Amino acid sequence: MTALSAAHGRLLVLADSAFPTGAFAHSWGLEWAVRRGWVRGADDLYPWVRDALHFGVAPLEGRAVVRTVLLTATGQGRALTPYVTQRTVRLSDEVASFLPSREARTAGAQLGRSLLSATGAAFPALRDHAGYRELVAAARSHGDRVQFPVAWGCVGGLLGIEVDALVQGYLLNTVRQWAQVAMRTIPIGQSAALDLVGRLLDDSVRLAGEVVRSRRPLASATPGWDLAVAGHGELDARYFRS
Numbered sequence: 279m280t281a282l283s284a285a286h287g288r289l290l291v292l293a294d295s296a297f298p299t300g301a302f303a304h305s306w307g308l309e310w311a312v313r314r315g316w317v318r319g320a321d322d323l324y325p326w327v328r329d330a331l332h333f334g335v336a337p338l339e340g341r342a343v344v345r346t347v348l349l350t351a352t353g354q355g356r357a358l359t360p361y362v363t364q365r366t367v368r369l370s371d372e373v374a375s376f377l378p379s380r381e382a383r384t385a386g387a388q389l390g391r392s393l394l395s396a397t398g399a400a401f402p403a404l405r406d407h408a409g410y411r412e413l414v415a416a417a418r419s420h421g422d423r424v425q426f427p428v429a430w431g432c433v434g435g436l437l438g439i440e441v442d443a444l445v446q447g448y449l450l451n452t453v454r455q456w457a458q459v460a461m462r463t464i465p466i467g468q469s470a471a472l473d474l475v476g477r478l479l480d481d482s483v484r485l486a487g488e489v490v491r492s493r494r495p496l497a498s499a500t501p502g503w504d505l506a507v508a509g510h511g512e513l514d515a516r517y518f519r520s
Contacts, residue, residue: 288437291400292430293447295454299392299426304385305459305518307506312463313513316506320460320470326503327456328478332485334500335452339427340445340489341496342373346431347441350409363416370428372496378504381511383425385520390429391417397433410436445486453478462517 291297308326311317317326349366370390374383394414397404404410413432417424424432427448434444457471498504510520 285439289439289443289447293451298396299389301389301455303518304520306520307503307510308456308459309463309516309518310510310513311506319464320466323460324474324477327453327474330500330503331449331453331478331481334498334503336449336485336489338376338496338498340449342369342427343431343445343448344441344490345369346428347435350432350435363412366428367416367423370423370425373425373427376498378508379511381520382507386425387423389426390424393426393429404436407436442486442490445489446483449482449486453482
């Protein structure tokens with residue numbers, strides 16, 4: 279039996295649903311879609327998540343993870359140049375420009391800030407990494423503008439996690455988060471939530487491979503999802519912040 283590498287162990291910690299990023303507080307439009315009757319049960323949920331994954335999350339956030347890793351994956355303890363930190367923040371702004379509402383941009387930045395903070399607590403060696411300290415400082419000095427996929431790519435690259443595995447973990451985490459939201463809003467049972475994750479596991483792996491091999495620009499073509507994300511703030515009462 280082959281033991282897990284140290285990098286894969288770090289990914290398991292990073293991808294744990296209990297990792298304190300605050301993602302559980304966000305539905306990314308699914309709550310609005312349920313309220314409007316767009317998603318009524320597990321049969322509606324699968325195409326909703328599948329399409330968002332294929333046409334929004336992978337080409338936008340997945341590609342952002344890859345580009346961030348290429349920017350920030352430096353040797354142990356090496357500092358990043360001001361040029362690299364500046365490009366990282368600009369990449370984060372590019373991701374934010376695709377988000378359809380101020381609420382969504384704020385949520386993405388909050389998750390990015392929480393992820394950077396939590397990884398510093400979870401991986402003591404990372405706190406001594408000059409590149410990590412510079413990224414945290416850059417995030418704070420630029421109004422906490424570092425979006426979640428950029429933060430994910432930053433810490434994953436600095437932790438030495440292979441980019442394929444890092445993108446797979448990001449995509450699968452997104453599916454798992456929507457499954458958890460669906461359990462509380464539709465609602466569906468645990469078995470149906472696990473079925474959703476299982477049905478999209480192969481898609482997540484395949485999409486991650488395509489994203490890593492591609493050098494295409496960031497993109498997103500999900501008008502229905504965008505409308506749901508933008509409309510969430512109009513709900514009179516809601517369970518989730520976005």
